[in-house]
Amino acid sequence: xxxxxxxxxVRQLSSRGMFRFEEFDLRFSNGVxxxxxxxxxxxxxxxxxxxxxxxxxxxxxxxxxxxxxxYLLTLPKGAVEPGxxxxxxxxxxxxxEIGFGxxxxxxxxxxxxxxxxxxxxxxxxxxxxxxxxALEGDEPEPxxxxxxxxxxxxxxxxxxxxxxxxVIAALVLARQVLNNRTSG
Amino acid sequence: xxxxxxxxxVRQLSSRGMFRFEEFDLRFSNGVxxxxxxxxxxxxxxxxxxxxxxxxxxxxxxxxxxxxxxYLLTLPKGAVEPGxxxxxxxxxxxxxEIGFGxxxxxxxxxxxxxxxxxxxxxxxxxxxxxxxxALEGDEPEPxxxxxxxxxxxxxxxxxxxxxxxxVIAALVLARQVLNNRTSG
Numbered sequence: 615x616x617x618x619x620x621x622x623x624v625r626q627l628s629s630r631g632m633f634r635f636e637e638f639d640l641r642f643s644n645g646v647x648x649x650x651x652x653x654x655x656x657x658x659x660x661x662x663x664x665x666x667x668x669x670x671x672x673x674x675x676x677x678x679x680x681x682x683x684x685y686l687l688t689l690p691k692g693a694v695e696p697g698x699x700x701x702x703x704x705x706x707x708x709x710x711e712i713g714f715g716x717x718x719x720x721x722x723x724x725x726x727x728x729x730x731x732x733x734x735x736x737x738x739x740x741x742x743x744x745x746x747x748a749l750e751g752d753e754p755e756p757x758x759x760x761x762x763x764x765x766x767x768x769x770x771x772x773x774x775x776x777x778x779x780x781v782i783a784a785l786v787l788a789r790q791v792l793n794n795r796t797s798g
Numbered sequence: 799x800x801x802x803x804x805x806x807x808v809r810q811l812s813s814r815g816m817f818r819f820e821e822f823d824l825r826f827s828n829g830v831x832x833x834x835x836x837x838x839x840x841x842x843x844x845x846x847x848x849x850x851x852x853x854x855x856x857x858x859x860x861x862x863x864x865x866x867x868x869y870l871l872t873l874p875k876g877a878v879e880p881g882x883x884x885x886x887x888x889x890x891x892x893x894x895e896i897g898f899g900x901x902x903x904x905x906x907x908x909x910x911x912x913x914x915x916x917x918x919x920x921x922x923x924x925x926x927x928x929x930x931x932a933l934e935g936d937e938p939e940p941x942x943x944x945x946x947x948x949x950x951x952x953x954x955x956x957x958x959x960x961x962x963x964x965v966i967a968a969l970v971l972a973r974q975v976l977n978n979r980t981s982g
Binding site for chain 2: 615616618619621627628630631632633635637638640642643644646648650651652653676677678679680681682683684685686688723724725726727728729730731732733734735736754755758768771775777778779780782783784786787790
């Protein structure tokens with residue numbers, strides 16, 4: 615693995631709501647110096663779940679996404695509260711967004727999104743052994759829940775409103791884990 | 799598909815380098831009003847390629863990612879210049895980052911990254927029929943090129959430095975297209 619560049623100086627630029635900007639000067643191991651900008655990671659840990667029911671269907675949600683001003687098919691996600699266990703936070707979000715809790719929640723992977731310019735990461739989890747339990751969330755409107763067979767992911771990936779790369783990646787890793795379990 | 803919320807007002811908050819912030823007031827179809835913030839899309843189209851050689855290996859790069867201050871395994875990507883055809887821009891980036899051009903480049907999918915809060919999208923493309931040709935890029939140091947068999951994606955996805963969700967998603971869609979071609 616290459617030697618990380620040396621951070622010569624970090625300047626906090628500004629903060630806007632959940633977004634915090636930094637500029638930093640780097641010296642690469644070959645001596646080249648560069649100035650980078652980034653959006654620093656958020657203060658709260660982000661989590662996202664692939665909830666799978668006993669019929670091997672994934673429970674997706676259709677949600678308004680303000681960044682692109684569209685309704686997209688996505689997965690339940692949210693931010694862990696200070697002091698909250700990430701799996702408990704994930705289970706809370708599941709109850710708020712799809713009306714189910716999960717008796718079994720296991721981390722799949724920490725994803726980066728646009729790591730060249732943003733520090734954001736999100737932990738993808740697999741949620742199984744679901745049970746009905748709804749909690750009131752802070753959503754502006756009820757979310758539509760869409761069930762889709764895990765065996766038909768290629769067809770799902772062709773839907774125009776399934777555009778979120780981290781959703782595709784999480785579904786693929788969840789299927790990989792579940793297939794290994796079945797065959798192992 | 800639900801009716802999109804009505805945008806009541808948009809306020810430009812600030813710009814920092816490539817980042818432009820907006821705040822906007824929405825009225826959902828059920829009458830609920832909310833204020834959202836987002837990072838608006840960049841001015842230039844972003845592109846990313848899955849370059850596959852004649853041995854069915856994908857050519858990855860190991861690159862310093864300032865957002866997370868780590869070296870990650872990723873795919874060649876960049877921004878299309880004003881007036882440039884996206885495929886030509888992609889081919890230029892391939893020559894700069896891996897030292898190969900591609901005679902065949904086809905779009906796979908437009909990905910969103912964190913569509914709840916960010917307008918960024920990136921077009922993933924499949925690049926095949928490669929030929930050696932290097933262009934000088936603006937990278938601060940030469941990029942290491944890592945070849946990996948497309949048949950072994952599950953093992954690749956277990957590497958800790960292959961954390962970028964859009965890279966995993968693009969690789970899966972590229973394999974899907976190539977498999978359909980072989981079997982079709």
